[in-house]
Amino acid sequence: YYCIGEISQKGDAWRRRRFHAHRREREREREMAELTVILYMLTISLFTATVSASPCPANGLPLVRNISELPQDNYGRPGLSHITIAGSLMHGLKEVEIWLQTFAPGTRTPIHRHSCEEVFVVLKGSGTLYLASNSHAKSPGKPEEFRIFSNSTFFVPVNDAHQLWNTNEEEDLQVLVIISRPPIKIFMYDDWLVPHTAAKLKFPYLWDEQCYQSTLKDEL
Amino acid sequence: YYCIGEISQKGDAWRRRRFHAHRREREREREMAELTVILYMLTISLFTATVSASPCPANGLPLVRNISELPQDNYGRPGLSHITIAGSLMHGLKEVEIWLQTFAPGTRTPIHRHSCEEVFVVLKGSGTLYLASNSHAKSPGKPEEFRIFSNSTFFVPVNDAHQLWNTNEEEDLQVLVIISRPPIKIFMYDDWLVPHTAAKLKFPYLWDEQCYQSTLKDEL
Numbered sequence: 001y002y003c004i005g006e007i008s009q010k011g012d013a014w015r016r017r018r019f020h021a022h023r024r025e026r027e028r029e030r031e032m033a034e035l036t037v038i039l040y041m042l043t044i045s046l047f048t049a050t051v052s053a054s055p056c057p058a059n060g061l062p063l064v065r066n067i068s069e070l071p072q073d074n075y076g077r078p079g080l081s082h083i084t085i086a087g088s089l090m091h092g093l094k095e096v097e098i099w100l101q102t103f104a105p106g107t108r109t110p111i112h113r114h115s116c117e118e119v120f121v122v123l124k125g126s127g128t129l130y131l132a133s134n135s136h137a138k139s140p141g142k143p144e145e146f147r148i149f150s151n152s153t154f155f156v157p158v159n160d161a162h163q164l165w166n167t168n169e170e171e172d173l174q175v176l177v178i179i180s181r182p183p184i185k186i187f188m189y190d191d192w193l194v195p196h197t198a199a200k201l202k203f204p205y206l207w208d209e210q211c212y213q214s215t216l217k218d219e220l
Numbered sequence: 221y222y223c224i225g226e227i228s229q230k231g232d233a234w235r236r237r238r239f240h241a242h243r244r245e246r247e248r249e250r251e252m253a254e255l256t257v258i259l260y261m262l263t264i265s266l267f268t269a270t271v272s273a274s275p276c277p278a279n280g281l282p283l284v285r286n287i288s289e290l291p292q293d294n295y296g297r298p299g300l301s302h303i304t305i306a307g308s309l310m311h312g313l314k315e316v317e318i319w320l321q322t323f324a325p326g327t328r329t330p331i332h333r334h335s336c337e338e339v340f341v342v343l344k345g346s347g348t349l350y351l352a353s354n355s356h357a358k359s360p361g362k363p364e365e366f367r368i369f370s371n372s373t374f375f376v377p378v379n380d381a382h383q384l385w386n387t388n389e390e391e392d393l394q395v396l397v398i399i400s401r402p403p404i405k406i407f408m409y410d411d412w413l414v415p416h417t418a419a420k421l422k423f424p425y426l427w428d429e430q431c432y433q434s435t436l437k438d439e440l
Contacts, residue, residue, distance in 0.1 A: 063351070086375050098341065119313070121305060154285065
């Protein structure tokens with residue numbers, strides 16, 4: 001027989017079990033919620049950490065930046081040191097971009113052209129500018145040679161094929177480069193006789209590749 | 221009576237006179253033509269001389285130029301040394317312009333704004349950038365202060381009122397300045413509380429005045 005008391009005891013025990021089960025469920029739910037919040041915050045802080053460590057911050061950088069603390073790399077060109085001091089993909093500029101570049105003795109740019117304006121300020125060393133001022137001919141042809149030196153400045157006429165060469169065997173060549181309408185679109189020539197129409201477009205250029213990719217991702 | 225001979229002699233004399241008159245006319249014409257050519261060539265050579273001696277040559281300059289040989293002036297701002305390294309009115313650039321500026325201790329720019337991009341590279345010394353990032357308010361208001369130092373870089377957001385001040389009492393402040401869309405159009409404020417709408421346009425700016433005038437003359 002079933003004593004009511006027992007039943008009720010049974011019932012009490014059942015209710016107690018249900019109550020404890022409910023409490024455990026609520027606890028689990030609370031734990032899950034807490035875990036979700038923790039995971040969410042972890043994700044956010046990881047994301048924030050990624051953004052502030054990213055070489056392509058565009059926003060959120062300090063206004064005044066120490067040039068010696070900026071990202072510096074050879075971007076696959078041995079003997080080159082390139083720093084984008086202020087730029088399009090890296091810092092959100094639209095009209096100008098400034099690079100600090102150092103060429104080890106004997107190193108050079110590819111022969112190339114671009115439709116933007118480009119001004120050089122030579123900070124250290126010396127070298128040679130090769131310039132073919134015949135963008136209307138079939139190919140660049142034999143370039144003119146110009147000696148460049150510390151504290152000199154020059155600009156490359158729009159669309160003229162050119163090459164900068166550290167022809168000084170003793171010393172690094174350091175230049176500040178200013179271009180308009182960034183990011184730069186470069187057409188490269190294997191030699192001076194390659195027809196203008198056969199020059200190879202390299203876009204994004206080496207130092208723009210990483211931030212160009214993350215800009216694309218941001219837009220998706 | 222009239223002898224045919226005489227008539228003919230008369231006629232000959234008349235023809236001879238006519239012939240000599242014609243020859244004199246032709247000589248005068250030739251002389252005038254020669255004089256015109258000489259005057260024309262004189263004008264051209266004078267013009268060429270003027271162009272090469274002018275501070276606004278735009279063309280005909282050597283490609284590689286020694287910065288220490290470029291025109292340098294304070295353009296009416298005591299304690300300033302300004303050199304246009306490569307520019308619009310002086311060198312025919314259309315998209316970028318580069319200045320080398322040195323501020324004696326205690327000297328500063330006016331409070332001003334412009335719609336072009338502007339990047340600074342601090343080459344020597346230190347100082348303070350005052351920046352009011354509220355171009356949408358009624359007036360600039362109290363600016364933020366940023367310490368700038370040798371080997372630092374910063375850019376001024378488009379249309380933000382700002383002022384650069386050599387607050388270092390010991391040392392010159394030397395900066396390289398890059399602007400887009402030259403020649404620069406500057407709006408100046410007597411103080412930070414002047415409404416944006418009351419800022420005074422100064423165009424052409426001090427160092428552009430001379431070459432702006434000669435550009436206008438060339439266009440007439």
